[in-house]
Amino acid sequence: MADQLTIRETAAPAVGVRVPSANIYAPQWRNFVFVAPFLFFFTTLLIFPLFWGMWLSVHKADTFSTGRFVGLDNYVRLFHDKVFLQSVWNTFYFVLLTVPTLALIGLFLALCLNRRTRTAAVLRTLFFSSSVLSVTIVTLIWRIVYIPNVGLLSTIYGWFGATAPAFISDPSLAMIGIAIATIWWCIGLPMMLFLSALQQIPQDIYEAAALDNANRWQTLRSITLPSIKRTFILVIIIQIVLQFQLFGQAWLMTRGGPNNLTKPIVLYIYDTAFRRWDLGMGAAASEMLFVLILIAAMAQYLVTRNKGDQA
Incomplete structure (x- = not known):
């Protein structure tokens, strides 16, 4: 009996002594299990290919072997290739055609369709529906539109006795024709991002502006555009990366x-790496594309942010 009392007294905590408890804010390594799948795919599908491409770009590599180390020889060959330089200009030209147009038209549509009506909801669905189509369907639709003499565009021009532009075969219009199809295809995402930003603006601000007799242009310039500045930057950067x-x-x-x-550039990479089997030069072109995207996106971000800070 005395032994049992002794055991109980030893096991029971003393009165007034605080028993240490587990810290709920302490890091727990088992939480790593929840992010492990993401880290695995992020590493294998993004990080590893990035460094593997860098390694290939400094080697004479083909489909069957990595070959020998050649240093910057692939980059030197790249900048002496007139087709690559032409592809760089083509890509920049396409980006200049599409990115500002997508941002401005997306903003215009968002401003027009920011209404709580059934018609606005139907139009939002209609404009966004093109974004869910595959690139194969989009190009098929626009090839039908651009068919000479019998296409939709030729038919419309024929109603007025005019000849439709040859957007596919004319060297000066071919890239513009691709840009038009791309804008039609991609306009849904900028529109929805701008709509989301517009709906986050408090209505009290607009009511106060109305009491001050502010017109629509003043409201747009002083309230709406400053409120969605960050969304505008986001849309520009996303479209630069995509286009x-x-x-x-x-x-x-x-x-x-x-x-x-x-x-x-991407089509040049495809032709070089998978049709000419020059993986080293294709990898070098891929790294140059990565650098160009990074520079363009960061430059746009810094310029837009600096303008916003000065304003």
Whole structure:
């Protein structure tokens, strides 16, 4: 009996002594299990290919072997290749055609359709529906539109006794034709991002502006545009990254022609690495594309942010 009392007294905590408890804010390594799948795919599908591409770009590599180390020879060959330089210009030209247009038209549609009506909801669905189509369907639709003499565009021009522009075969219009198809295809995402930003603006601000007799232009310039500045920057950066990766539209509509005037960098990479089997030079072109996207996106971000800070 005495032994049992002794055991109980030893096991029981003394009165007034605080028993240490587990810290709920302490890091727990088992939480790593929840992010492990993401880290695995992020590493294997992004990080590893990035460094593998850097390694290939400094080697003479083909499909069957990595070959020998050649240093910067692939980059030197790249900048002496007139087709690559033409593809760089084509890509920048395409980005200049599409990115500002997508941002401005997306903002215009968002401003027009920011209404709580059934008509606005139907139109939002209609404009966004093109974004869910695959690039194959989009190019098929626009090839039908651009068919000479019998296409939709030729039919409309024929009603007025005019000749439709040859957007696929004319060297000066081919890239513009691809840009028009791309804008039609991608306009849904900028519109929805701007709509989301517009709906986050408190209505009290607009009511106060109305009491001060502010017109629509003053409200747009002083309230709406400053409130969605960050969204505008986001849309520009997203579209720069996306449009620099032009491939499917150019490949399916023009095959990069005529005379390589619609061949973007990604299509050049495809031709070099998988049709000419020069993986080293293709990897070098891929790294140059990565650098160009990074520079363009960061430059746009810094310029827009500095303008916003000065304003």
